[in-house]
Amino acid sequence: MASSTEGMRRGRSTARSATVDEAEEATAGPDALDLSGLNAVVGYALRRAQLAVFEDFIARFATLDLTPAQYSVLLVIGNNPGRKQAEIAAALGIQRPNFVSMLDELERRGLAERLPSATDRRSHALVLTKAGSALLARARAMQDEQERELAQKLGPGGREMLVALLQRLM
């Protein structure tokens, strides 16, 4: 159902085995647009939800001056100290060239370090500094708080259900 306006709304198409209809936007303003077609699209809902969650994340982490990407880098280095740049970058889906300036910045701020590898003089072993570990601890606590608030929005078991569903898409 749905469709605030009568117009053209998926008239034909009898084969709808997967049920593409169910989302619906209640009444909004007087001249509100019909977005029913978009709201049923998984990709669109994913994009909007991701933007909303990231926006919230960025606002929270403003005090730590950390972007989501920087947080993920600190987290992965912290859990995997001594790994090569290429390994960390690949794990995060970051192109190696783009990872250079990210590390430059984290190193400049004294949060991470590029140590010489003992076995391969080409590679760098990434580690967190003490300051980096300390900041990561604060960031983790902050992120846990966001996770708790998201869990509340999502209802009982909703967060775990959501993550499980998202994993199926990757």
Add this chain to the structure above:
Amino acid sequence: MASSTEGMRRGRSTARSATVDEAEEATAGPDALDLSGLNAVVGYALRRAQLAVFEDFIARFATLDLTPAQYSVLLVIGNNPGRKQAEIAAALGIQRPNFVSMLDELERRGLAERLPSATDRRSHALVLTKAGSALLARARAMQDEQERELAQKLGPGGREMLVALLQRLM
């Protein structure tokens, strides 16, 4: 194409109430990284899932030469013919200045048109051309097919559950 070849595991997330559970045993290879901390983060899962779904979308829509953004614009114009640029753009979360070149391109391809408004000489009434409607119909069918495949990945009721959970985050 072929972005990110990261190595993510499929941690079984045993449900735990509201607090962040970050104890997932990563059935790891010899030198696989520990990403358990990230995999429990809703925002990160959202981002990766969104990228995966969009990548699939882009590959499918390559034959129609439509990006996800262009598809959303055609869809919303089709369901809301005669609306102003600013209205369509706002509904999609697109900045008005950035919407200009998008419309230029759709108009250049003969898919959409900027008609003079009958009531306000400043504004343009957006409509689809016949070719635009025809392309949109093909795109919709293509998108329905993706939705069906996603639904299969997500299991019985999974797609509807996912969309409902995502709506709670916006």
Add this chain to the structure above:
DNA sequence: TATTGTTATACTCTATAACTATA
């Protein structure tokens, strides 16, 4: 004075080619 569409601009992300020094 406010709004619509537009131009110009800038900043972030992301992607690729190519260099260097090692292996």
Add this chain to the structure above:
DNA sequence: TATAGTTATAGAGTATAACAATA
């Protein structure tokens, strides 16, 4: 020959200021 880190660069995507025409 291949790999790790790097440089340079190009392309999207997104954000804001400002202007002309109109309300």
